Amino acid sequence: MGSLGALLEGFATAAQPEYLLYALLGVTLGTAVGVLPGIGPAMTVALLLPLTYSLEPTAALIIFAGIYYGGMYGGSTTSILLNTPGESSSVVTALEGNRMARAGRGAAALATAAIGSFVAGTIATVLLTALAPSIAELAVTLGPADYVALMVVAFTTVAALLGASPARGLASLALGLFLGLVGTDTLTGQQRFTLGVPTLSDGIDVVVVAVGVFAVGEALYVAARLRHGPVEVVPVGGRWMTGEFWRRSWKPWLRGTAIGFPIGTIPAGGADVSTFLSYAVEKKLAKRPEEFGRGAIEGVAGPEAANNAAAAGVLVPLLTLGLPTTATAAVIVAGFQSYGIQPGPLLFTDDSALVWALIASLYIGNVMLLVLNLPLVRIWVKVLQIPRPYLYAGILLFAALGTYAVNFVVDDLVVLLVIGVAGLFMRRRGYPVAPLVVGLILGPMAEEQVRRTLQIGQGDPVALVTSPFAAVAYGLLAVALVVTVVLRVRRDA
Amino acid sequence: MTSPEGSGPRVVSRSARAEEYVFGALVVGLGVFTLVDATSIAARGSMGAVGPRAFPYAVGVLLVVTGVAAVVATARGRLGSAEDAEDVDPAVRTDWVTVAKLVAVLVAHLVLIDVAGWPVAAVALFFGAAWSLGAVWWKALGVAVVLALVVQVLFASGLGLSLPAGVLEGVPLLDG
Numbered sequence: 001m002g003s004l005g006a007l008l009e010g011f012a013t014a015a016q017p018e019y020l021l022y023a024l025l026g027v028t029l030g031t032a033v034g035v036l037p038g039i040g041p042a043m044t045v046a047l048l049l050p051l052t053y054s055l056e057p058t059a060a061l062i063i064f065a066g067i068y069y070g071g072m073y074g075g076s077t078t079s080i081l082l083n084t085p086g087e088s089s090s091v092v093t094a095l096e097g098n099r100m101a102r103a104g105r106g107a108a109a110l111a112t113a114a115i116g117s118f119v120a121g122t123i124a125t126v127l128l129t130a131l132a133p134s135i136a137e138l139a140v141t142l143g144p145a146d147y148v149a150l151m152v153v154a155f156t157t158v159a160a161l162l163g164a165s166p167a168r169g170l171a172s173l174a175l176g177l178f179l180g181l182v183g184t185d186t187l188t189g190q191q192r193f194t195l196g197v198p199t200l201s202d203g204i205d206v207v208v209v210a211v212g213v214f215a216v217g218e219a220l221y222v223a224a225r226l227r228h229g230p231v232e233v234v235p236v237g238g239r240w241m242t243g244e245f246w247r248r249s250w251k252p253w254l255r256g257t258a259i260g261f262p263i264g265t266i267p268a269g270g271a272d273v274s275t276f277l278s279y280a281v282e283k284k285l286a287k288r289p290e291e292f293g294r295g296a297i298e299g300v301a302g303p304e305a306a307n308n309a310a311a312a313g314v315l316v317p318l319l320t321l322g323l324p325t326t327a328t329a330a331v332i333v334a335g336f337q338s339y340g341i342q343p344g345p346l347l348f349t350d351d352s353a354l355v356w357a358l359i360a361s362l363y364i365g366n367v368m369l370l371v372l373n374l375p376l377v378r379i380w381v382k383v384l385q386i387p388r389p390y391l392y393a394g395i396l397l398f399a400a401l402g403t404y405a406v407n408f409v410v411d412d413l414v415v416l417l418v419i420g421v422a423g424l425f426m427r428r429r430g431y432p433v434a435p436l437v438v439g440l441i442l443g444p445m446a447e448e449q450v451r452r453t454l455q456i457g458q459g460d461p462v463a464l465v466t467s468p469f470a471a472v473a474y475g476l477l478a479v480a481l482v483v484t485v486v487l488r489v490r491r492d493a
Numbered sequence: 494m495t496s497p498e499g500s501g502p503r504v505v506s507r508s509a510r511a512e513e514y515v516f517g518a519l520v521v522g523l524g525v526f527t528l529v530d531a532t533s534i535a536a537r538g539s540m541g542a543v544g545p546r547a548f549p550y551a552v553g554v555l556l557v558v559t560g561v562a563a564v565v566a567t568a569r570g571r572l573g574s575a576e577d578a579e580d581v582d583p584a585v586r587t588d589w590v591t592v593a594k595l596v597a598v599l600v601a602h603l604v605l606i607d608v609a610g611w612p613v614a615a616v617a618l619f620f621g622a623a624w625s626l627g628a629v630w631w632k633a634l635g636v637a638v639v640l641a642l643v644v645q646v647l648f649a650s651g652l653g654l655s656l657p658a659g660v661l662e663g664v665p666l667l668d669g
Contacts, residue, residue: 037579167562171520174555185545223591227582389626397619413603430573447548
């Protein structure tokens with residue numbers, strides 16, 4: 001098969017000592033920053049993105065890949081060992097893993113999370129390798145109307161279907177779309193919403209917005225209600241891997257992978273949904289369901305595997321369609337764009353060497369993370385204990401540095417501050433921030449595709465729905481909307 | 494031990510409600526601004542095709558509609574729930590003074606970059622933020638100085654991106 005050969009070539013690139021070093025750097029940074037409380041994967045990638053600007057694209061993308069996977073691993077350590085839950089994608093891990101740790105079985109919880117993440121990450125990367133080229137081939141045949149349909153589906157699911165409040169989710173999306181409008185119109189060369197400020201005529205950088213909304217917004221939000229006093233970390237106790245450990249873990253790992261990967265590939269909110277589903281499934285299948293809520297290892301193994309499988313699944317639409325379905329994916333797209341590379345169907349033909357080196361580095365990164373996580377867990381525990389004033393001061397400093405390093409203009413820091421304050425209030429009032437970032441990155445693409453569709457259709461809006469693919473996509477979206485509304489009404493009744 | 498934090502009926506405070514109204518109103522306001530400002534975008538030679546105004550109109554309408562929806566939801570008593578985070582204490586009141594201090598520190602940082610150079614601005618930002626959040630001042634200052642110098646050297650030597658050295662211009666290692 002052609003893609004196998006390409007993958008081997010990718011390995012040949014990624015296995016060069018220099019690139020191995022970059023991969024190691026990426027996974028280490030990703031884990032270290034991911035372990036820090038309050039920093040999710042999206043913020044990790046956004047904060048570290050500017051550091052890669054001086055590198056060539058292959059090296060930079062290998063580092064991103066490491067940061068992306070590393071951030072996922074790091075988050076689980078935090079939720080198992082810290083007494084307070086956080087970061088939505090690992091909340092269920094916190095539930096069971098934290099109970100296990102408190103019951104003196106922290107070692108087993110960490111091990112099942114790390115090995116489960118490795119198993120799921122590797123299987124999901126194999127699936128990505130197998131599926132991505134054929135999906136990319138299919139995607140080449142899609143017209144602008146089909147892309148519009150895919151983006152409408154992504155907008156709706158990310159903003160309206162997943163959050164607690166559809167109105168707030170859509171408002172957040174609209175804010176992102178507005179930020180995407182600022183700048184120079186690509187078709188007519190006119191300035192829009194720049195208020196006459198020259199810096200704004202190039203548009204608002206996605207990195208600035210992502211760092212503002214995640215890093216500054218989060219730091220201000222936490223500062224307003226900071227938990228004072230010493231950081232409580234649960235000591236790592238118990239035995240790492242016993243016969244019972246393997247017996248009880250392997251099936252949840254595989255089931256988690258089977259749940260996580262498909263959910264990651266469709267625009268359904270990525271990791272969160274898959275972890276909750278996996279948790280529910282494990283609870284249902286458990287021989288001793290009474291253990292759930294009191295530290296069941298299956299409740300850590302399944303969701304952690306699902307989380308990582310979904311993270312790999314998200315890369316399928318990202319690489320083949322150029323469609324980010326989570327905030328983290330949106331930041332990664334921004335990273336690609338900063339090198340003038342547009343993820344999408346042509347990526348596999350135009351930048352084939354690059355994309356296969358990236359995929360190969362995902363395999364390598366997974367192995368590194370397994371090695372890095374288990375033996376080095378004591379180091380991550382130290383990272384967890386960083387006193388909070390220094391932690392949040394550091395987040396603010398690196399947020400400002402990352403923003404400034406994009407263009408070396410102070411104006412960007414003003415934008416950062418404004419977005420950060422907006423992020424603070426969005427968090428306080430239950431407006432999800434992910435739709436904003438997704439809207440910002442997809443908005444301009446959606447506008448372009450709509451205009452292209454109507455140009456081809458000579459201004460007839462029917463052209464947006466007549467392609468069979470688009471019609472099917474809208475149909476499925478309508479079904480999903482109806483199902484969600486029915487479920488909500490039933491739950492509220 | 495297992496009792497969930499903040500259990501019991503959530504008290505809808507008046508200030509939370511006010512905040513909700515203000516934020517919703519701001520979203521509506523931004524939408525109106527978008528709609529009004531969009532009319533000033535010249536749509537030259539507008540044939541049947543979609544010009545540069547259509548998408549802004551759509552976004553403006555979406556902002557107005559969702560903002561109104563949020564305000565209406567608030568009026569009906571359905572407030573958004575604040576996000577949880579590891580380091581947030583749900584039991585304490587909002588400390589606006591600290592937030593204001595952090596914003597002031599960020600403003601000082603962006604002013605200082607051009608005036609005194611990045612290292613000085615970075616020290617001000619880190620020290621100011623850590624101190625506002627409760628760190629011991631001399632420890633915070635020490636960490637800030639070390640951190641700023643390390644980053645400055647790393648950027649100047651390693652990454653090939655040089656940050657403005659400002660008052661430290663010409664100092665070896667620091668000035669890229």
